[in-house]
Amino acid sequence: MTVSQTIPALHKAISIIEYLAERNEAVPVKELSYALQIPPASCYRMVNTLLQHHWISEDPSGGLRIAFGLAHVARTYSEVEARLREFEPRLRALSQNLQMSTKVSLREGHLTTTALRAEPPVPNAITSPIGSRIHLSIGSASAVLLAQMSDPVIRQVLASAPDEAWERQQPDDVWQRIQDCREQGACFELGLYHPSIYACSVPLQLTETAVVALSAVGWPEDFKNRKTIVDQLRAVVLE
Template sequence: MHKAISVLQYLADCERAVSVKELAYSLNIPSASCYRLVRTLLEHNWVREVPEGGLRIAFGVAHVARSYSEVEALVSELEVPIRRLANDLGMSVKVSLREGHYATTALRAEPARPNAITSPIGYRFHLTIGSAAAVLLAQLSDEEVELILQTAPDEAWKRQAREDVWSRIRDCRVNGVCCDLGLQHPSIFAMSVPLKLSDLLTVALTAVGWKEDFESHKREVITKHLTSVALSLGDL
């Protein structure tokens, strides 16, 4: 995978066609491996051979980039309502999406109060960790979930068991909401709900705060706010 990315980056940076020999030499990839890699990229229309000889980026990469830009556009439409939700709750709010076996923070908003917990945009965490990840796992089949659990890093199991992950998934599937109340970190509490942006994209909408923010009498209010916003923004 790293070699394939390096090939695509090299071709993207060049304003001319590049030979396989140059790719192998410049990227320090064995010639045989480089030829196999290029053949695979050609089959998927990620690179193309040009008449004058050599390789250039092909339309297949543009298709992938366009697909991601569509996701980015959908997420960007959430910015204003997410900021409003953060101020209504007095807690940080984030939107997470699935990328392979990881969840990535795609959008965040902090309330107008000091010491709010924040999650940087682009922050990645394994899908076994936290309530947002459980929402994303809940969209998959049990078989897919089991495969992802097998890829979890050792630190994912330091404060939880597999059953804790499944419990959050079940809560999401049955009740439409799940929590991580200090399980992964004793000071960080979170509640998440699914937000369906399109037929192919469901993200996790999460409120993150301190222990006192999630005292039992406050959880119902948080749930109502999250589910109300998720319903109003669904299928934008």
């Protein structure tokens, strides 16, 4: 994403939050305006907006601090992180049983991000580093995440896909994976994005509000018995 695709005012609002977090003490608006080089009028409007959403609070003296509203937003992801740590032993056991790499993926905007992974003790396992990202139009994990959205939103996401997403597949292929996930609770990506990489994914209710994708990734020869792969993925989800 280029700088031209971002919102300068939002950058400034975020800088206010970061500044208050680093100071960890009440800070007057004038200091924010001067330190961050934000025009006073704009700074006051940003501060008032953050106050209304309870992301910051105002002391009786007029100083500003981080408030409980921002903590609530952060706590949602903290719960996801905690559940990921709890799930990690099951993911490692699944990788050992399947003798394939396994991973948990979550949605970040229009991207699918690897949040957790495990690899079997074999020399040629396919790796997916934690933090690696790919557009939601690509892969079985993405289809699981797309399946949780409404069709109009899915169409918007697919419209934002980079050209490389369509080099070996068509939108109908993505919709088929979504349909498989919705109807069968699992979907496959059998070499459409990369001819040597196959994957199977199922939905995992990680928290009360977060559905993520649990996947097994391997070589074409690893997918001779697809039913076994789906059964083992589902078994881990139901544990």
